[in-house]
Amino acid sequence: MSDLNLEPLVSSGFSFAECARDGEARSCMLKTPRATIETPVFMPVGTQASVKSQTPDEVAATGARIVLANTYHLWLRPGAERVARLGGVQQFMGWPHALLTDSGGYQVFSLAKLRKIDDEGVAFRSHLSGEKKLLTPEESMRVQALLGSDIAMLLDECPAGGAERRVIEAAMKRTSAWARRSLASPSAAGQARFGIVQGGTHVDLRLAHLEDIASLPVDGVALGGFSVGEPIPEMYSALAELAPKMPRAKPRYLMGVGTPYDLLTAIGAGIDMFDCVLPTRNARNGQALTWNGRVNMKQARHSDDTTPLDVECGCPVCARFSRAYLRHLFNAEEMLGPRLLTQHNLWFYGELTRRAREAIRAGSYTSFAREASARMRERDEVKSPV
Amino acid sequence: MSDLNLEPLVSSGFSFAECARDGEARSCMLKTPRATIETPVFMPVGTQASVKSQTPDEVAATGARIVLANTYHLWLRPGAERVARLGGVQQFMGWPHALLTDSGGYQVFSLAKLRKIDDEGVAFRSHLSGEKKLLTPEESMRVQALLGSDIAMLLDECPAGGAERRVIEAAMKRTSAWARRSLASPSAAGQARFGIVQGGTHVDLRLAHLEDIASLPVDGVALGGFSVGEPIPEMYSALAELAPKMPRAKPRYLMGVGTPYDLLTAIGAGIDMFDCVLPTRNARNGQALTWNGRVNMKQARHSDDTTPLDVECGCPVCARFSRAYLRHLFNAEEMLGPRLLTQHNLWFYGELTRRAREAIRAGSYTSFAREASARMRERDEVKSPV
Numbered sequence: 001m002s003d004l005n006l007e008p009l010v011s012s013g014f015s016f017a018e019c020a021r022d023g024e025a026r027s028c029m030l031k032t033p034r035a036t037i038e039t040p041v042f043m044p045v046g047t048q049a050s051v052k053s054q055t056p057d058e059v060a061a062t063g064a065r066i067v068l069a070n071t072y073h074l075w076l077r078p079g080a081e082r083v084a085r086l087g088g089v090q091q092f093m094g095w096p097h098a099l100l101t102d103s104g105g106y107q108v109f110s111l112a113k114l115r116k117i118d119d120e121g122v123a124f125r126s127h128l129s130g131e132k133k134l135l136t137p138e139e140s141m142r143v144q145a146l147l148g149s150d151i152a153m154l155l156d157e158c159p160a161g162g163a164e165r166r167v168i169e170a171a172m173k174r175t176s177a178w179a180r181r182s183l184a185s186p187s188a189a190g191q192a193r194f195g196i197v198q199g200g201t202h203v204d205l206r207l208a209h210l211e212d213i214a215s216l217p218v219d220g221v222a223l224g225g226f227s228v229g230e231p232i233p234e235m236y237s238a239l240a241e242l243a244p245k246m247p248r249a250k251p252r253y254l255m256g257v258g259t260p261y262d263l264l265t266a267i268g269a270g271i272d273m274f275d276c277v278l279p280t281r282n283a284r285n286g287q288a289l290t291w292n293g294r295v296n297m298k299q300a301r302h303s304d305d306t307t308p309l310d311v312e313c314g315c316p317v318c319a320r321f322s323r324a325y326l327r328h329l330f331n332a333e334e335m336l337g338p339r340l341l342t343q344h345n346l347w348f349y350g351e352l353t354r355r356a357r358e359a360i361r362a363g364s365y366t367s368f369a370r371e372a373s374a375r376m377r378e379r380d381e382v383k384s385p386v
Numbered sequence: 387m388s389d390l391n392l393e394p395l396v397s398s399g400f401s402f403a404e405c406a407r408d409g410e411a412r413s414c415m416l417k418t419p420r421a422t423i424e425t426p427v428f429m430p431v432g433t434q435a436s437v438k439s440q441t442p443d444e445v446a447a448t449g450a451r452i453v454l455a456n457t458y459h460l461w462l463r464p465g466a467e468r469v470a471r472l473g474g475v476q477q478f479m480g481w482p483h484a485l486l487t488d489s490g491g492y493q494v495f496s497l498a499k500l501r502k503i504d505d506e507g508v509a510f511r512s513h514l515s516g517e518k519k520l521l522t523p524e525e526s527m528r529v530q531a532l533l534g535s536d537i538a539m540l541l542d543e544c545p546a547g548g549a550e551r552r553v554i555e556a557a558m559k560r561t562s563a564w565a566r567r568s569l570a571s572p573s574a575a576g577q578a579r580f581g582i583v584q585g586g587t588h589v590d591l592r593l594a595h596l597e598d599i600a601s602l603p604v605d606g607v608a609l610g611g612f613s614v615g616e617p618i619p620e621m622y623s624a625l626a627e628l629a630p631k632m633p634r635a636k637p638r639y640l641m642g643v644g645t646p647y648d649l650l651t652a653i654g655a656g657i658d659m660f661d662c663v664l665p666t667r668n669a670r671n672g673q674a675l676t677w678n679g680r681v682n683m684k685q686a687r688h689s690d691d692t693t694p695l696d697v698e699c700g701c702p703v704c705a706r707f708s709r710a711y712l713r714h715l716f717n718a719e720e721m722l723g724p725r726l727l728t729q730h731n732l733w734f735y736g737e738l739t740r741r742a743r744e745a746i747r748a749g750s751y752t753s754f755a756r757e758a759s760a761r762m763r764e765r766d767e768v769k770s771p772v
């Protein structure tokens with residue numbers, strides 16, 4: 001793909017182009033000052049400036065050119081000012097490519113103690129030190145500027161899954177007001193800003209909020225508040241209506257999602273960017289993701305299996321180690337087990353999005369996604385709901 | 387170094403030569419069916435067929451061509467017969483170089499429950515399953531043959547540190563009888579067998595036992611029962627008397643030792659081979675070993691330090707990451723911290739022995755060891771006894 005069609009986004013140094021389209025699915029190119037990112041893209045999660053157990057080289061080898069770090073965690077430890085003195089998150093962690101930071105809001109809601117939210121922001125106590133802190137839209141932008149990410153997220157209010165319609169409406173209203181305050185606060189050089197759409201699984205609310213957020217001078221539009229406990233079919237049908245109506249000239253990001261099925265479905269609806277702890281967290285629990293569904297490496301049936309985890313996988317783990325050895329590592333609680341499975345799972349997500357881009361360019365995305373999903377479901381080895 | 391002077395050891399496929407000598411210190415070459423090993427050499431410990439947190443490639447990159455695995459652990463889990471079916475420990479763990487297995491005795495004494503020792507062997511219950519097991523000299527050789535190591539150790543009785551002289555004498559007697567039974571049991575193709583000398587810090591007992599063990603058709607001679615709680619100067623003075631009297635035509639192995647000072651001292655006395663969990667275990671506790679002594683990466687004073695752990699070190703960790711980042715990883719309990727420090731520490735041990743070999747060849751070992759030790763002691767950053 002050539003860079004010729006790239007159109008500038010709002011923030012200086014960022015540009016974007018849709019390179020191929022297949023139904024609603026699309027493959028785009030996003031340029032940041034530090035990386036060129038082909039979409040659909042999965043962003044590995046490096047919560048505390050570390051993609052758990054992996055070196056930056058290993059993460060890059062999976063094809064990733066952008067990772068996510070959590071503003072809440074880094075703000076509290078080692079501290080945003082310290083990270084800034086040390087050259088920003090990327091310099092700090094030795095990651096030379098692009099970085100996206102969340103606003104900190106989601107973790108304040110899920111981790112902090114004694115939080116109290118009003119129109120000003122969220123007052124909370126650190127879950128580490130007990131220290132009183134106040135997260136406002138302006139503070140989130142200031143902290144993310146110190147962290148030095150390529151892409152900053154505007155602070156939103158994410159209502160709990162299953163919240164009442166009026167609660168969701170109030171959160172939308174507050175999110176809209178906070179988005180305006182965030183955009184009015186000083187912007188950091190070389191940092192793009194993405195707005196977040198709320199509205200639960202109410203399509204009418206989502207569309208109204210999308211219209212508002214899309215009207216702002218943001219570089220990208222994200223969907224927040226999905227995958228928070230709602231039935232998966234409801235998320236899928238909302239996405240099918242919403243994603244095609246998101247701005248075409250800007251990246252579309254579905255936050256915190258998801259499983260391989262979720263990605264295949266959301267890509268089909270026109271989503272460009274994803275992040276999720278699933279591949280890294282499930283790896284630490286012994287669960288591998290493959291083209292043949294999930295595999296639980298802790299099961300005794302692998303004990304004498306000399307075949308690789310996934311015969312179709314080209315990752316360094318599948319090239320070198322047997323299921324029998326991986327099972328032993330988990331059984332013996334050796335750190336190398338979670339490390340190797342994390343590497344495999346990130347490789348799988350990298351390959352899943354790479355093949356999705358290829359299928360979109362070839363005009364065969366629908367059949368690719370249908371066949372891949374069917375095969376994963378059919379052969380899934382884990383006896384639990386997908 | 388050319389292979390021309392290599393002399394065959396007892397077991398077929400093994401050969402050995404002293405290539406350089408400087409005082410009592412010496413640099414040798416040991417050839418096994420799977421590797422050529424230059425001594426003095428440090429063998430990283432892969433207790434459960436995994437050098438904790440490291441891939442085989444990373445271990446090999448530190449210069450290691452031989453690692454140690456523990457017979458007791460692998461016998462109990464995943465089981466010696468299983469390891470044999472899977473092609474032996476090296477095939478199982480993806481380590482293409484040489485492997486030494488211990489006899490299992492030491493771990494039976496330190497980990498197993500309800501052990502009962504008599505002349506036949508040691509009866510015990512597995513610390514994992516509670517299963518009753520009997521470790522005899524013959525069983526140890528059988529299990530080590532199944533594990534398929536290059537070098538097997540003959541079962542010995544290692545008395546506790548501080549044991550009475552008569553207890554030590556009884557253990558020597560039993561160790562001698564067990565060594566004979568071990569050597570009388572079937573030998574595995576391509577596997578060398580090393581005998582173990584006991585005797586505590588009693589030089590007269592050690593010399594008597596050395597004479598007995600060295601008289602047997604073993605491929606190498608090891609010193610067991612050191613670094614079990616005795617005062618370090620007592621170990622050093624015993625080594626100074628003992629090591630030079632060990633057979634010159636066979637490898638000399640000091641088991642379970644030790645600190646960088648221990649290695650420098652023992653090499654000076656003429657020891658060739660070492661193993662110890664210190665570099666790997668201390669790494670997991672945040673302690674790095676460097677040419678400037680020990681560094682505790684958990685200390686807050688590293689928080690803003692952009693310099694590498696050791697400016698003189700050529701390892702991938704020192705090339706890529708700052709002390710500030712390493713400190714953050716330990717502070718935030720990220721798995722990458724122990725992983726990176728393990729890699730550094732093994733690199734340091736590899737480099738320590740590499741420089742020792744170089745100094746021996748150059749005839750400057752005494753001054754090299756004195757200067758390195760003095761500098762490490764003087765600059766040691768950890769406030770605890772060395």
